[in-house]
Amino acid sequence: MAFYGALRAFVSVCVTVAAPLRGPAHDRSRLRICSALLLTGGIVSTGTTAAAEPNLAMQCTQLAGLLLSPAIIGLPTAGAQVDTAEMIAATAHNNQDGEYCRITGSIKPVKVGTPDIRFDVNLPRRWNGRALQVGGGGYNGVVVSGTGVMPFSPNRAPLAQGYVTFGDDSGHVGNSALAVFGLVDEAVVNFGYAHLKKTHDAALALIEIAYGRRPDHVYFGGGSTGGREGYTVMQRFPDDYDGVIANSPALNFSGVRLLGVKVGQTEYGTPGGFVPPPLLERVYQRTLEVCDGLDGAADGIVSDVGACRKHEPDVIASLRCPSGEADVANDDCLSDAQLATLDVLREGLSLPWPLAWNVNRYRGYNVFQGTLFTGMLGLAHNDSRGTSPTIVANGYLFSQGDGYVRYFIARDPGFDSLKFDVLHPGRYQKQIVALSQTIGAMNTDLSRYIARGGKLITLQGLADEVISPNQTIAYYEALVDRFGAGKVDAFMRLYMVPGFQHGSGAFIPSTDLLGALDNWVTRDIAPETLTATDIAAATNGRSRPLCRYPAFPRYSGKGNVNRASSFICAEP
Template sequence: MAHLAVLTGAWLVLATQSALAAQKEAPLSMRCAEFAGAVLPPELIALPTAGAQIESASMVGATAPGNQQGGEYCRITGRVKALKPTTPDIRFDLNLPRHWNGRALQVGGGGYNGVVVSGTGVMPFSPDRAPLAQGYATFGDDSGHVGDSSLAVFGLVDEAVTNFGYAHLKKTHDAALALIARAYGRPPQRMYFAGGSTGGREGYTVMQRFPDDYDGVIANSPALNFSGVRLIGVKVGQAEYATPGGFIPPLLLERVYQRTLAVCDRLDGAADGIVSDVAACRAHETEIVDSLRCAGSALSRDECLTDAQLATLMVLRDGLSLPYRLAWDVSGYHGYNVFQGTHLNGSLGLGHQAQRLAVPKFFANGYLFAQGDGYLRYFVARDADFDSLRFDPQHPGKYRAQLVALSQTIGAMNPDLARYMARGGKLITLQGLADEVISPNQTIAYREALVDRYGVDEVDRFMRLYMVPGFQHGSGAFVPSVDLLGALDRWVTRGASPETLIATDIAAATNGRSRPLCRYPLFPRYVGKGNVNLASSFVCAEP
């Protein structure tokens, strides 16, 4: 077979009978190396690019070191070329299994991305068998810049910001689709997307912007209102580091968490270290706060919280309200379940040291503040020396237009999913009720906006939302493992809509126990008898 110097648009449609026959005669192991050095012209990619270049292509043997997928596959690496020489390319990986199931899965990134998503591993919070091992062609990218997920410096480059916001998803999708069609002689029968956090935002982005490209999406803990979550991070940092006495030592954050458990753990009928009935717990919030307050208390200051420290927590609880509108009429960011079982003393919680670093770091100064600070420096002010502690999100002045523009590019808050729904696209979102990074109430609010727009019956035809008690942003008192990809595929291909799912806890301390994952707004309530570590001892109840 001739070397694939250039792939043309003909490979985006079904191949001729002779071409199909040629594909069947030549095994993937022979065709794989031919992709190395291939060029994809710009017309194969719907958004403006300078085309794509394949850098390497080689078979990975079933017994090759590091291959835990249980099968042979062709690994292709490449880059989608940027329009401007000062803009980084979009680096991507594509994995083509020898035994293909006819489906493709695009995998999202995390944080500010910057690292190529290989697509070879097990999906987060899913059973051990990776999609590639199940026969999926998988692919992912770095969103168009290089660096770890905490770096926001690329915000200085317009084309890189657009790529990060949405364009990398389409550009990588189109390049991968052309290569998959060329490798197998036909395009995928089903195209799925899966991701969490930033990858969750990306999942909502592809439904909103590219609804014709995907049959199903898994979008967990989605960073939907990206500008909003970054601005509330700045407000929290200001409460901790620009307000006298606002910093809360880790021991006091632990006390807050333990107090919420003491009051709310048993409200679901089981003493299991999980606050499941968040609504009932919220009714006890005043009691919890009063018991933590130093005023009128005989407790020493290392056992109670001052008014300034409680005010810091209230910034998180109350969320952010803006006197102006971001894109899609967004006017703020919803608050967190601070007093309903959210642990703020972990690696993604609030700050662990009382002094603010010149460039805030996740553990030292808190994840939300560090990420928000970087967003203001590089995306909004575009000034590496900008002081986020002196910025007023409610009155951004000359930066307001940039904030609004960024919320349009990155925000993923457009409630218009009519095209995706009409095509029969499906969505599964799993979100922790104790998430300390992405407010669970923001995720709920987006679903409620869909219900207001389309009605609950229409939303239920295409969406499943599972709010998970005790689950934080990748950790928590309960960390669910559940086969969401299998549930999505059965829904798309067989019409078997998922209802209650059973999740196994993979948290180190409680590994192996199970709980039902209840469709929102239901939550798991203990029936009063039976093994508390078994899902069968719980029912999905109304709050």
């Protein structure tokens, strides 16, 4: 035991006694020397499967208490530390990940009063030489463990496949609509982008200590906020990643939050603007009546969104109350005020001034093309706001937008978002633009990432009720405008999924995007049409092709309608 205590002290000294003036390059060089010294002592593996097996368990617990110098991390911090390190047996209860070393740690802030960035790193006994950083969701605030199966790797946990996995909480505790951390400058920067680089660098230092070398390939995978994080790392840290899965990405973070405020203002600030869930259900069912069969199959999925959009005026007219006023005797129709609320969603947001990267729009949702707004992440369920809007009572878009205005923009917990002039914010405009730069990921300059051979896969539902699918499409089209279709095709795949909402919907796709990404990066096998299995409870097991945008699945007219082989990818 004395030997292992001395070893831990040696490792700690080895990686922490940095000469700060010499910088990160000196520290990385010294880290390699330290790893080599540990290797000669037989404590750190060589990175090969055979050598890793007998050594990882011995060294894992010795990493607890390890300190990492600020110079190892590429952005300003006060260093990092390993808080715990323990081996998790393959036979542990509910373990889907095989045997691995679980490390928890914390990255220290520069300014007093800023929360730590808490992180997890998982080191598999049988390492495949790759690492996967996993993104968060919402306002984060919960450590992403990197364990278990994931939406983009549903058949087998990445850790069980041999990937080192790591994630973090983005630098604050608690994932709520209030987003109180918006009052703390360094915490906002961490949430926006800095936590990604800081955790990446700390994790790779630990990987190098444990295995004696850096990963052959580093990937990023996430959805929603994690999708925004995926685009963020390509834009800001292109040299750190070889492949990214960024699904349903919250690219224009300020845009969607401001639109959420506009939605709340029409629901609660306009007489009669509240649309109760039964009427939202009526809108959804009416769009199915008109559009479900446009793809050749009456299967509860609106696949041909473009053709459906041509019917939009007639759909809206059929839903409107004859007088334009709410009709108590006819609870199947919508008043003009209620249709105006839905029109805010449909139109999106156009600002008379630009956000960062000269962006002045947030594209609207497919309200009348098969998107259901009655679920947990939909519109308001209550017709009164209350003092602190919640997702359940007041809808995801408004509750999140309300918190953003109060804590990030006005930085006043008592601020009334219903009185906030989104189009003419006055003295708050500068703060909004700055936030769109810090948190948003709308920069289309991916030149460095493309030049390095980086790859990108994005999947999103055409019926997404949280992140507008049309905003994601607009960013893709902006990339094509900038680089040309051929260059974009060489590094990116976009799959827009009919019927899929923000994790729910009439069709919930399950497919192995991580395997597709890894094949693309390591074998140069670019993914084309993929097959997805539906995991929605009512239709579990049916399959559809995942078509590359702008194509969509059309029924061929023969064969089992529940099988992907009966569909073709048709151009709109």
